[in-house]
Every structure is written in C-alpha cells, then in structure tokens.
Amino acid sequence: MLRIAVNRLSSSSSSSCRLNHTAMAKVIASNSNSTTISPFHISDSVISDHQALVHNLEACKLSSNLRAATGTHGRMIKIGYGMHQTLISSLISVYVSCGCSNLASQLIKEIPCWDFDLISANVIIAAFMKISEIDIAKKAFDDMPIRDVVSWNSMIGGFVKNGRFEEALRIFQEMLSLNNEPDAFTFASVIKGCAQLGGRDHAQWIHGLLIEKQIAINYILGSALIDMYSKCGRIETAKEIFETIQRNDVSVWNAMINGLAVHGLALDAIALFSRMVLEEVSPDCITFVGILTACSHCGLIELGRKYFDLMSSYAIRPQLEHYGAMVDLLGRAGRIDEAYAIIQELPMEPDVVIWRAFLSACRTQKNSHMGEVAINKIETLKSGDYVLLSNIYCSANKWDSAERVRDKMKKNGVRKNSGKSWIEMAGVIHRFKAGDQSHLEREAIYKVLEGLIRRTKMEGFIPTKELVLMDVSDEEKEENLNYHSEKLALAYGILKSSPGTAIQITKNLRTCLDCHCWMKVVSKILYRVIVVRDRIRFHRFEGGVCTCGDYW
DNA sequence: ATAGGGTTAG
Numbered sequence: 001m002l003r004i005a006v007n008r009l010s011s012s013s014s015s016s017c018r019l020n021h022t023a024m025a026k027v028i029a030s031n032s033n034s035t036t037i038s039p040f041h042i043s044d045s046v047i048s049d050h051q052a053l054v055h056n057l058e059a060c061k062l063s064s065n066l067r068a069a070t071g072t073h074g075r076m077i078k079i080g081y082g083m084h085q086t087l088i089s090s091l092i093s094v095y096v097s098c099g100c101s102n103l104a105s106q107l108i109k110e111i112p113c114w115d116f117d118l119i120s121a122n123v124i125i126a127a128f129m130k131i132s133e134i135d136i137a138k139k140a141f142d143d144m145p146i147r148d149v150v151s152w153n154s155m156i157g158g159f160v161k162n163g164r165f166e167e168a169l170r171i172f173q174e175m176l177s178l179n180n181e182p183d184a185f186t187f188a189s190v191i192k193g194c195a196q197l198g199g200r201d202h203a204q205w206i207h208g209l210l211i212e213k214q215i216a217i218n219y220i221l222g223s224a225l226i227d228m229y230s231k232c233g234r235i236e237t238a239k240e241i242f243e244t245i246q247r248n249d250v251s252v253w254n255a256m257i258n259g260l261a262v263h264g265l266a267l268d269a270i271a272l273f274s275r276m277v278l279e280e281v282s283p284d285c286i287t288f289v290g291i292l293t294a295c296s297h298c299g300l301i302e303l304g305r306k307y308f309d310l311m312s313s314y315a316i317r318p319q320l321e322h323y324g325a326m327v328d329l330l331g332r333a334g335r336i337d338e339a340y341a342i343i344q345e346l347p348m349e350p351d352v353v354i355w356r357a358f359l360s361a362c363r364t365q366k367n368s369h370m371g372e373v374a375i376n377k378i379e380t381l382k383s384g385d386y387v388l389l390s391n392i393y394c395s396a397n398k399w400d401s402a403e404r405v406r407d408k409m410k411k412n413g414v415r416k417n418s419g420k421s422w423i424e425m426a427g428v429i430h431r432f433k434a435g436d437q438s439h440l441e442r443e444a445i446y447k448v449l450e451g452l453i454r455r456t457k458m459e460g461f462i463p464t465k466e467l468v469l470m471d472v473s474d475e476e477k478e479e480n481l482n483y484h485s486e487k488l489a490l491a492y493g494i495l496k497s498s499p500g501t502a503i504q505i506t507k508n509l510r511t512c513l514d515c516h517c518w519m520k521v522v523s524k525i526l527y528r529v530i531v532v533r534d535r536i537r538f539h540r541f542e543g544g545v546c547t548c549g550d551y552w
Numbered sequence: 553a554t555a556g557g558g559t560t561a562g
Contacts, residue, residue, distance in 0.1 A: 093553085122553045129554095153554040188555035220556040227557065254557040289558045296559090321559040328560070356560040363561095384561035391562090417562060509562055535561085 049079055050087075057090040066098040083111070089120035093127045101131035108136055114143050122150045129158025149183055157189040165193040166429075169202075184215050188224050195228035198506035198533050199424030203232040219249035226252065230259025233504050233531050233538060247279065254286050261294035262537045264548055269294040270303065285316050292325035296332060297537055299551050304329045320346075324354045331361020332551075336370055352378050356385065363388050368396045383414050419509040421485035425496045432488040439488075441495070449491035453482055456521045464514040481514050486532060490522065502529035510534050510552070520544050 053076055060069040073091055076082050088111060095104040104127060116124060121144050128137040141147070141155050152175045159168035172190050175182065182190075187210050194202045207225065210217075217225070222245040229238035242256045253276045260269040273291055276283060288311050295304035308326055311318055323346055330339040339361055343350050355377045362371035371392040378385055386409040393402035409416075422431040430439065439445060463481050486507050493503035511519075511534040523530050524544035532539045540547040 089553095119553060124553095126553060148553095150554050155554095157554060183554090185555045192556080218556090223556040249556085251557040256557090258557065284557090286558050293559065319559095324559045351560095353560045358560090360561065382561075387562045419562070512562095 050081065050084075053081060053084075053087055054090070057087065057094055060094045061090070061097055064098050066095075066100060069094045069098060070103075085111075085116050086120050089116060089123040089127075093123050096127040096130055101133070104128070104131060105133055105136070114140065116140065116144075118144070118146060118148060118151070122148075122154055125151060125154040125158065129154060129161060132162050134158065134162060134164070147180075149180065149186065152180055153183070153185045153189065156186060156193075160189045160193040160196070163196070165197050168193045182209075182213065182215075184218065184221060187213075187215060188220055191221070191224040191228050195224070195231040197422075197424075197429060198232050198504075199427075199429055200232050200234060200504065201424055201427040202429075203228050203234065205427070217245055219246065219252050222246070223249075223251040223255040226255040226259055230255070230262060231533065233533060235259060235263045235265075248281065250281055250284050250287065253281055254284070254290055257287060257290040257294070261290055261297065262533075264298060264537055266294035266298035266300055266303075270307075273307075283314055283316075285319060285322070288316060288318075289321050289325060292322060292329065293536075296325055296329035297548075297552065299333055301329060301333050301335075320348060320351055320354065323350075324357050327354055328357040328361070331358055332364060334365055336361060336365055336367055340370065340373075350377070356388075359385065359388050363392050363395075366392065366395045368392050368398060368401070381412075381414070383409070383416050386414060387416055419485050419507065419512075421489040421505055421507045423489040423493050423503070423505050425493070430489070430492055432485045432492070434485050434488075435483040436485065436488055439492070441492070444495055445488060445491045448495050449482070449487055452487075452491065452494070452522060455525055456518060459521055459525055461518060461521045464517060481512075484512060484515050486511065486515050487518070490519070490530065494526070494528075499526075500528065502531060504531040505533070507532060507534045510536060511539060516546065516550070516552075520546055 053072060056068070056072040056075075059065070060072060069091065076084065076087055076091070081087055088107065092104045092107055095101070095107065108124070108128070121140050124140045125137045128134070128140070137155065137158055141151060144151060152171070155171050156168050156175070159165070159171065168190065172182070172186065175186070187206070190206050191210075194206050206228075210221070210225075215221070222241065225241050226238045229235070229241065238256065238259045242252065245252065247253065253272065257269045257272055260266075260272065269291060273283065273287070276287075288307060291307045292304055295301070295307065304326065308318065308322065311322065323342060326342055327339045330336075330342065339358060343354060343358060346354075355374045359371060359374040359378075362368070362374060371389055375381070375385060375389050386405055390402045390405040390409075393399070393405065418433045420431060420433050422429050424430075432439065436442070486505055489505045489507075490503060493505065497503060511532055516539065519530050519532060519539070519541045521544065522528075523541035527543075530541040532541070534552075537548065537552060539552070
C-alpha cells in the first residue's frame with residue numbers, strides 16, 4: 001500500500017541542542033555540582049527530593065530551559081532517581097519541548113524495561129509523536145495495560161501530524177471497535193486527517209459520527225469541519241456549517257477564508273473579510289495570509305497590495321509569511337523585479353520559504369539568471385529545489401545546465417520525490433504514483449488511459465514536452481508524461497464510475513502543465529466534470545476549461 | 553498528557 005508523502009513536518013530542532021550522548025554527559029556533569037540547578041531555587045530541606053525534581057522539570061518545561069533540564073537530569077541520576085519512570089517521562093517531554101529530539105530518543109533507549117503508569121505513557125506517546133519517532137510512540141502505546149481516551153487521541157493525532165492518515169483512521173476504528181468513546185479531541189484529529197485525504201465519503205462519515213455522538217461543535221471542531229469540507233471539494237457544505245455555528249472566534253473565519261481561497265474564490269474571501277470586520281471579529285496574522293494567498297492565486301495584484309498595507313491598521317506587523325505571500329503574488333504575475341525588491345528590503349532575514357517562492361516564480365517566468373540567484377541562497381537544497389532549477393534550464397533550452405543540475409543531484413544522493421495522486425471510490429482511497437504498476441486492476445486502468453490518450457490526440461491535443469527532462473534518475477526515465485499519477489487516478493475513476501458523474505482526484509504536488517491541458521480536453525470529450533485538488537488549490541475542469549483560468 | 557485556521561517546492 002502506498003503512503004501519502006509527509007509535507008511540512010513540524011520538527012523544530014535548534015542547532016544549539018544537537019548534543020550527542022557524550023556531550024549530554026558533559027553537560028550533566030558540569031551541572032550536577034552546581035548550586036543553581038533549579039530555576040526556582042527550591043530548597044531540598046523544605047520538600048522531598050522527588051517533589052523538588054518534579055517542580056524543577058515543570059519549570060524547565062515552562063521556560064524551555066535546556067541547561068536547567070540537563071542539570072536536573074544530572075541530579076536525578078546523582079540522588080538515585082535516574083530510572084524513575086514518572087520523572088523520565090517528564091524529562092523526555094522537556095527535552096522535546098526544548099527541540100532536543102536526540103536527547104529524548106537517547107534517554108528512552110537507556111530505559112531497560114518499560115512499565116510506565118498511564119499518564120507517563122501518555123506523555124511519552126505525545127512527546128515521541130511530536131518528534132516523529134512513531135515507532136517509539138507505538139511501542140509505548142502497545143505496551144500499555146490500560147489506556148484512556150488521551151492515549152488513543154495522542155496516537156491518532158500523532159499519526160495525522162506525521163501525515164499517516166490511514167494509520168490514524170485504522171487506530172480510530174480500533175478505538176471504536178473496543179468500545180472506547182471518542183471525544184472532541186479525537187474528532188478534531190480525525191477530521192483533520194480526512195481533510196488531508198480529501199475524500200468526500202470519509203468527510204461525510206466522520207461528520208455523521210460526530211453528530212451521532214452528540215459532541216458539541218466548538219470553534220475548534222467548527223474550523224476543522226469547514227476546513228475539511230473545503231478541502232474535500234464541498235465548499236457549499238463548508239459555507240452551510242460556517243453559517244450555522246458560532247462565529248466569534250477568528251479561526252472559524254480563517255478556515256472559511258482559506259476554504260474560499262483554495263477554490264479560487266478570492267473575491268468571496270475578500271467579501272468575507274469585510275463581513276468579519278462588520279461582525280467585529282478582529283482579523284489576525286493568519287487571516288491576512290489567507291487573503292494574500294487568495295489574491296496571489298487569482299492574480300489580484302493591486303488588491304493584494306491593498307490588504308498588505310491594511311495590516312498595519314489592525315496593528316499586525318507583516319511577518320516573513322506575509323512577505324512570502326507578496327513575493328509569490330508578484331512573482332507569479334511575472335513581476336520578478338518587484339518580487340526581488342521586496343526580498344531585498346525585508347526588515348528581517350529571508351528564509352528558505354521566501355527563496356523557494358521566488359525560485360518558483362523564476363520557473364514560471366523562465367528566468368534562469370534570477371533562478372541561480374535564488375538557488376544560491378538556499379543552504380540545504382531539497383529534491384524539489386533541484387527539480388525546479390533543472391526545469392528552469394529546460395524551459396530556457398539550456399539543456400547542458402539542466403544536465404549539470406541533475407548530475408549534482410545524483411552526486412549528492414538526492415532522489416526526486418514522486419508525485420502521488422489518489423481517488424476515493426466507494427469509500428476506499430486508491431493511490432497512484434507515476435507509472436504505478438501496483439494496483440490490482442492495473443491492466444484495465446492502463447487500457448482506459450491509453451484509450452483516452454488516443455482520443456485526446458485525435459482531438460488535437462499536443463503534449464507539453466518542455467519539462468520531460470525533469471525526470472532525474474535513470475530508474476525514473478520510464479515515467480513519461482502519459483503515466484503521471486493524476487492521469488492514472490483519472491483512468492481509475494472513469495473505469496469505476498457511471499458516465500456523466502463528476503470525478504474528484506487529490507494530488508500531493510502542484511498539477512503539471514501537461515496534465516492540466518490534458519484534463520481540459522478530457523472533460524470536453526467525455527462531457528464530464530473533473531475536479532483536481534492539488535497542493536494549493538482546486539481545479540474544476542468542465543467543457544474544456546478550468547476554473548483556475550489557467551493561472552495557478 | 554491529547555484538539556483549530558497558514559506562506560514555498562517537486
């Protein structure tokens with residue numbers, strides 16, 4: 001079974017915390033004789049050693065004070081609490097919140113036998129899920145003699161955070177089958193997972209279950225539901241929910257504004273912003289991210305500028321992400337110089353996100369010179385960066401330069417992540433990567449696809465080969481345009497659904513130019529609506545045109 | 553001890 005790519009894992013590790021075990025021992029040793037172990041200076045004579053350590057760890061966690069944490073760790077060992085399970089779990093949680101995942105992992109490996117009490121085990125699951133040490137979290141969960149709703153929620157939420165939606169759903173099903181009652185926390189995570197999956201049946205199912213369990217829809221669940229229905233292509237249902245729930249929290253508005261934005265309804269998003277102000281809900285920094293990206297994806301340059309300037313009247317100072325949205329807005333619209341000017345005049349240091357937005361603009365504008373400027377600013381190049389640069393050279397007909405990028409990528413051992421698309425049929429998610437051979441019905445799927453390719457050719461469709469060179473490794477050479485993942489998913493949809501019904505596909509990357517053109521033609525010759533949700537927005541193909549107006 | 557809405561990229 002294929003797995004969805006994990007996008008944007010939230011692992012925050014500070015460079016100052018990259019200690020190995022020996023270093024850890026040194027820090028501990030240097031602190032254990034110190035008299036200022038506790039940030040609160042609790043005297044041992046007043047309370048017990050154990051209680052003092054508990055207090056210390058609480059304080060360390062609140063202040064994210066690594067030095068104090070290692071100091072406390074040292075003291076724990078010194079006074080014989082080194083293997084105390086409750087303290088260990090607290091310490092692990094402190095190390096994680098300090099961004100020192102390696103210390104947390106090291107520590108758990110030193111525990112010879114795991115017999116954590118309920119709460120300690122829950123702490124450990126949450127901590128290791130946070131740093132994507134899924135196997136450790138799983139082991140802690142599996143070893144528990146008794147679990148409560150928090151244990152289940154931490155596992156489900158952890159899987160969702162790490163992009164493993166199928167496992168999240170599986171464990172949720174297991175929770176239900178063992179007659180454990182889900183609560184609002186459980187639903188928030190499962191709804192988020194369904195949002196990422198993008199399947200309408202899954203969305204309907206979890207919403208129905210939420211109603212059946214009579215769980216009150218607070219602003220968190222409300223935002224999650226709006227987000228889910230938007231991302232599953234049911235913007236109308238999202239709007240209905242928005243109208244019926246309490247809207248006094250900004251996140252509900254943000255979810256709705258972003259929902260409209262991913263559907264390319266920038267003007268509706270802006271109208272909602274005005275209504276929000278009328279209803280006296282203050283926009284926050286995320287509201288503006290939503291509005292600016294809405295403008296960006298629709299090419300509304302002047303409106304984008306207007307809302308960027310409007311931020312100050314709400315006392316919101318633009319952050320990197322707002323500047324990033326502006327770079328994207330201008331770059332996408334072909335105003336490379338203005339985008340570059342924004343970066344140069346930043347009141348803070350540009351991050352990789354900014355440079356990637358700029359690089360992406362260089363790609364759409366086929367500007368290899370500025371693309372080189374951008375790529376040199378990105379310290380650790382990821383596969384996507386190489387692919388973008390290679391694509392820039394290809395579209396500028398600089399084949400030898402493209403070749404050099406691919407060689408460099410190979411030399412550095414970077415593999416291109418393949419695009420994945422999936423489609424929900426009768427409540428089951430079917431996943432495809434480019435040239436996928438793993439589906440049970442592959443023969444029928446390829447037959448449908450080849451038939452479609454013939455028909456689109458007859459219709460005069462010419463493949464856009466400009467980027468074919470982007471296939472980076474030898475093994476992937478056979479991945480040609482005809483078998484891109486979205487085409488396979490579409491073929492499966494056509495194979496399995498009745499004529500005339502709409503087909504909805506979800507993709508983990510941006511849709512490619514060739515596939516986009518092709519989908520338009522297919523929608524026309526089959527008289528069918530095809531909906532593709534890509535990484536940033538929805539495309540609705542009907543009668544040979546797409547709702548994105550070919551601007552994306 | 554567990555939950556919501558966010559910018560870039562293939």
